[in-house]
Amino acid sequence: MTGTTGEPVGHEHGHVPGGLPGADSGGIAFAGRHLDAATFAGDDGRSDPALVDALTDLTRVGSPEHVRRVMDLLAHARVLVPIVATPSSAAAARHGVEGEDFDDSAQMATVTLTAPDGRRAFPVFTGVEAVTAWDPQGRPTPKLMPEVARTAVEEGCDTLLVDLGSPHAAVLRLPHLWALAQERPWLPPHEDPVVKLAVAEAAQGIDGLVRARAEDGTALHGPGVLRLVLVLRPGLDQRDVDTIVTLVGERLAAEPEVRIRIADLAVALHRGEAGEPAPPSGEEDDEDAV
Structure with a gap:
């Protein structure tokens, strides 16, 4: 997958794949589901050891039971979304023109990764160390996992990448993403x-x-x-x-x-x-x- 930046923070897409405009497939509006910064007061940015252990077990075995354990923990987890600075389009257009100063003012944007077939993935991390190991320039921004999942859906992503680049990195597919976004328990499809x-x-x-x-x-x-x-x-x-x-x-x-x-x-x-x-x-x- 290649890396791209998403829309500037705060941008609303106005439609959700497979659902109604501005809503999840159950008709519940995504807009406005944001958290106050006080929610994470005192958070030291460390990974939850239980979640890391569950991710490690998932990468080793990959059974539905291990997926269920990871999903249960993620449903209430604080995760970190990397925010990166991108030059404004106007500044980028002027950059390199002789005799004109370059305004390196930047917008802050989330990151999405795009596969050759066009599928989009949204990276999230369990702790600050995991973010900086992947991209030292990324600014870790704490959010609850359901909010991140809804953002990923709005961005047109069908995959969540958890702790990308780590030994316990996990790939969560569309059903996992939607279960988190809709705040409902994930079930293996044959049990659903x-x-x-x-x-x-x-x-x-x-x-x-x-x-x-x-x-x-x-x-x-x-x-x-x-x-x-x-x-x-x-x-x-x-x-x-x-x-x-x-x-x-x-x-x-x-x-x-x-x-x-x-x-x-x-x-x-x-x-x-x-x-x-x-x-x-x-x-x-x-x-x-x-």
Whole structure:
């Protein structure tokens, strides 16, 4: 990812990806959710040892249980956002012109990182030492994690980078970001009642599809992957199968509240008879990653 500065501090974007203007996907306004500086009076800027330990365990194991522990701690954590000085556009335009003084007045801006594919990430840090180790010029600004998550959403980011450059650096994906922003507990997608209900509803009324269920895809597909098991009527040709998979995917993608709760999806196809129980999840499948 390449580094870029965000909008000057205090800038309002006016829209939130996947939501209403100025609101989260639940219709709750982001604007005005700011903290008084007195909130952090007496904060010495040190990292929370419990949070660092949880991040370290997450980088070593990466199980849903470790993700849940990190998310529970972050939900109430004070984090530090690096603020950097950037030359004003007018000053930058004049810089280097012979005979004209350079006004190096600067605006203070947050930092976002942009991947080659355009995805944007928002770096946050648990302590002052972590900030200065990453960028000695960054000014650590304390904020509560939910406020930072809402800022990241407003900036169009889909990833949070925690303690970037440290041995316990962690990458939190879109579902984690939105859970923090909405101040709700994070659940693995296969346990999330919103996702489970959406999967059940997406399977309704599709000819050839017996049923669908959500499973943990961590072991077979990687951390954070939802395994969507589709039980199909025998005798379908490839075109029928492709149509079913596409239709279920489109129905899930049409629900904004579902999209922000699923980072990655893998589809597993089972052949069965209508009314028969689906084969055990460990049995051989025909699988498509989507």
